[in-house]
Amino acid sequence: VTNSLFMRIRSRFPSDLSKVLIETAEGTTYSYGDADAASARIAGLLTALGAKKGDRVAVQVDKSPEALFLYLGCIRAGLVYLPLNTAYQAGELAYFMGNAAPIIFVCQPHREDEVTAIADAQGVEKVLTLGTSGEGTLIHQAADFPAEFTPVACADDELAAILYTSGTTGKPKGAMMTQTNLWSNAATLEKLWGFGPDDVLLHALPIFHTHGLFIACHCVMLSGSKMFFLPKFDRDQVMALLPRSTVMMGVPTFYVRLLSGDDFNADVTSGMRLFISGSAPLLPETFVAFRERTGKALLERYGMTEMGMATSNPLNGERIVHTVGPALPDVEVRVCDDKGNVLGTDEIGVLEARGPNVFAGYWQMPEKTAEEFREDGFFITGDIAKIDAKGYVHIVGRAKDLVISGGFNVYPKEIETVIDKMDGVVESAVIGVAHPDFGEAVVAVIVRSSDKLSEDDVVNAIKGQLANFKVPKRVFFVSELPRNAMGKVQKNILREDYSAVFA
Ligand code: ATP
Numbered sequence: 001v002t003n004s005l006f007m008r009i010r011s012r013f014p015s016d017l018s019k020v021l022i023e024t025a026e027g028t029t030y031s032y033g034d035a036d037a038a039s040a041r042i043a044g045l046l047t048a049l050g051a052k053k054g055d056r057v058a059v060q061v062d063k064s065p066e067a068l069f070l071y072l073g074c075i076r077a078g079l080v081y082l083p084l085n086t087a088y089q090a091g092e093l094a095y096f097m098g099n100a101a102p103i104i105f106v107c108q109p110h111r112e113d114e115v116t117a118i119a120d121a122q123g124v125e126k127v128l129t130l131g132t133s134g135e136g137t138l139i140h141q142a143a144d145f146p147a148e149f150t151p152v153a154c155a156d157d158e159l160a161a162i163l164y165t166s167g168t169t170g171k172p173k174g175a176m177m178t179q180t181n182l183w184s185n186a187a188t189l190e191k192l193w194g195f196g197p198d199d200v201l202l203h204a205l206p207i208f209h210t211h212g213l214f215i216a217c218h219c220v221m222l223s224g225s226k227m228f229f230l231p232k233f234d235r236d237q238v239m240a241l242l243p244r245s246t247v248m249m250g251v252p253t254f255y256v257r258l259l260s261g262d263d264f265n266a267d268v269t270s271g272m273r274l275f276i277s278g279s280a281p282l283l284p285e286t287f288v289a290f291r292e293r294t295g296k297a298l299l300e301r302y303g304m305t306e307m308g309m310a311t312s313n314p315l316n317g318e319r320i321v322h323t324v325g326p327a328l329p330d331v332e333v334r335v336c337d338d339k340g341n342v343l344g345t346d347e348i349g350v351l352e353a354r355g356p357n358v359f360a361g362y363w364q365m366p367e368k369t370a371e372e373f374r375e376d377g378f379f380i381t382g383d384i385a386k387i388d389a390k391g392y393v394h395i396v397g398r399a400k401d402l403v404i405s406g407g408f409n410v411y412p413k414e415i416e417t418v419i420d421k422m423d424g425v426v427e428s429a430v431i432g433v434a435h436p437d438f439g440e441a442v443v444a445v446i447v448r449s450s451d452k453l454s455e456d457d458v459v460n461a462i463k464g465q466l467a468n469f470k471v472p473k474r475v476f477f478v479s480e481l482p483r484n485a486m487g488k489v490q491k492n493i494l495r496e497d498y499s500a501v502f503a
């Protein structure tokens, strides 16, 4: 039994179970003992409803302490936890239910009828509800079950969760995460980032994604520390809680929003020992402004749903702007060309990773899985990168976003970096669009802060700095870039929007 993920997490709970694990925005606290008892009751209920080891429990609920206890209850009962983004609508839910075939679906109370209809059509046996304050049938029915539940034994390679990718480049894929995948990454990060019992994590991320669920919550539970659990990123709330926190994990937009007011400064962050950024590229301007304002260097790390974290800038040691740091101690990374030849220092290619954190494959997509793995077990991430002489990884972009114009490889990030430095530019996205002569042509989509900035201004400024084939053939101004729930720019949508520009 000791090999199950739940037992390993549980073994790290503080001996004094009355210690606070979660404090909500309203100041309500939940102890480690509460988490232990609630997860036992939920495990009891799900089992009584017929869920057996390996069955999927799909969950589409708002963030709440009970939602975290539901995760714990699932892994305690040997069930496979399958969280879904609350933004997904009826048609998308039908896809997930059909694809993952869960036995139980837990949804928001106000969507019970809608979800039940889809669940019936897809053969999902039972629908339960869970609201933001623990209301709904899940917790109500779980109350009838004991506060103790013997964890179901699971082998290291058995599934603990299926996590869908963010769908930034296409349809989300279900990444199968084993007990070892989750445990190894949790233990590695908790140690690497120096978590201890006195830490207080400021948690404003969603918990349907690897960042907020596994990376953040596991670090807290493994160190017996506490977290402020906010329903979403609310600048005022975060500002108010920073003085009582020690660590924050966020996506880059969190830090941009914090920096947008002068009240975010060295005073308010003086008690913070660590700010971690990931899930999307951190702009160098943000890194620099953050250090100027607070005297602290943001720690940028890199990972993906399929493997949790793979690289991280160091806790002690140089955090280098524009890099995501070296590989984690138990992870190997390399950069290869299309054919799988390993490239040398500073050479650009596709990043590959291998380690105990790397997933067991895409749920019900054996061909896709086979395509993404090398024979020696390395996972082909689909991110373009280079590794420098210090072993630090630089993410250059996604393979799917690479533009090939007139036979030349164009890395959008290089052009975006130049554009983002221009006066009057808030942010930019560079994409490739079908072009009769060049195959693909470079197009820039820009959010500007000054409407004086023109297409010619942008093109002329870039001409002086980059080779001609990298200069955008067209520039478009928009009020905002399309982003998914994790704050990532959805270039597939932009490519579609501008697909006919040169037709
Ligand atoms: P999908 O695979 O469905 O298209 P997605 O790749 O965005 O969506 P996630 O698993 O949430 O889904 O995100 C992983 C990706 O996020 C990585 O492959 C990488 O492109 C990007 N990423 C994560 N951290 C960083 C970082 N620090 N810098 C740059 N990119 C990052």
Ligand code: MG
Pocket: 165, 166, 304
């Ligand atoms: Mg991906």
